Amino acid sequence: MEFSSKLLENAVYEISQLPGIGKRTALRLALHLLKQPEEQTSHLTSALGKLRSQIKFCSNCHNISDVALCEICANSKRDAAIICVVEDIRDVMAIENTGQFRGLYHVLGGKISPMECVGPQDLTIVSLVEKVKKGGVSELIFALSSTMEGDTTNFYIFKQLEGVTVKTSTIARGIAVGDELEYADEITLGRSILNRIPFENSMKA
């Protein structure tokens, strides 16, 4: 792409650094901003700048938060003995939306992935292990993606906790509610038979 303007070229380059956005989309977005009132661009840039420079993480669960202790951790009605281990804030939001969990979270900030150069030291695993060793935690629920990396991360944390008395569980894997059996993949279907649950339990929630 040859640009008639360095300003435009530079803006397109920076926008196309975002994941999933190519040069053509970046150009479309830049031209869109040029057609909109100048305030839209200044609102966007100031929101991004503030986000990046002022963002804080909850000192207990490492979730993104504007205050030192996030709303969930500060809520005395929630059960601090049950901790749900998740990758990032999106998982917290997804689980909160279900209204089925009243414990606290621990946000790892990702999962162990040698392919993407993410090791245990890049995640908040040490702080999780310390928290559990300190006592007061009765159960850890692993709620990571059901992938090789998610399983590796679960197992790594599990090994770190050897000798510590804490119940560990993972969220159930199985056929999604509303799904037809014939389209389910073999591994999921196989595991859902092995890990079958009492019929009475399936009526809950």
Next chain:
Amino acid sequence: MEFSSKLLENAVYEISQLPGIGKRTALRLALHLLKQPEEQTSHLTSALGKLRSQIKFCSNCHNISDVALCEICANSKRDAAIICVVEDIRDVMAIENTGQFRGLYHVLGGKISPMECVGPQDLTIVSLVEKVKKGGVSELIFALSSTMEGDTTNFYIFKQLEGVTVKTSTIARGIAVGDELEYADEITLGRSILNRIPFENSMKA
């Protein structure tokens, strides 16, 4: 979506104002920026801010340009008597890439679209008509999208030029090079038969 942070919520809201970007994608982009070094965000925001506040348009063709007269208009080797009328800078870039046009451009900044509240006064039509009336222009090539709005805009400019001696043409519509006839739509195929060209001409370029 319920956010644990106002900063994050605000950033997601502003990103999702961009066309084709929903709340989920906006959240993914915001979290991506948080994981990258702080410089990436500052480079992005400064590039966008500069683009919006310092952008200039060529005084002759209205294309985006860092200088008062764009490179194309300032190039004495180009034929100022032939003007290609386009919607925006992307069309200029696309036609320049073909290497088949040695005249100048006139960038309208859009096309007449009552649905999107774009009237003739929002485009650079007056300046185009003045330029042609001043003389020195032998041909106008309309290179707008082949849509209702594009055709309306072409026709509006054509009417404004009544009584002015200038040749007007539109870029050829027809079967794209490499396309199979059976998949072409009827209107395109029908027009390509009506507007057939001498076989010798098809061997050029």
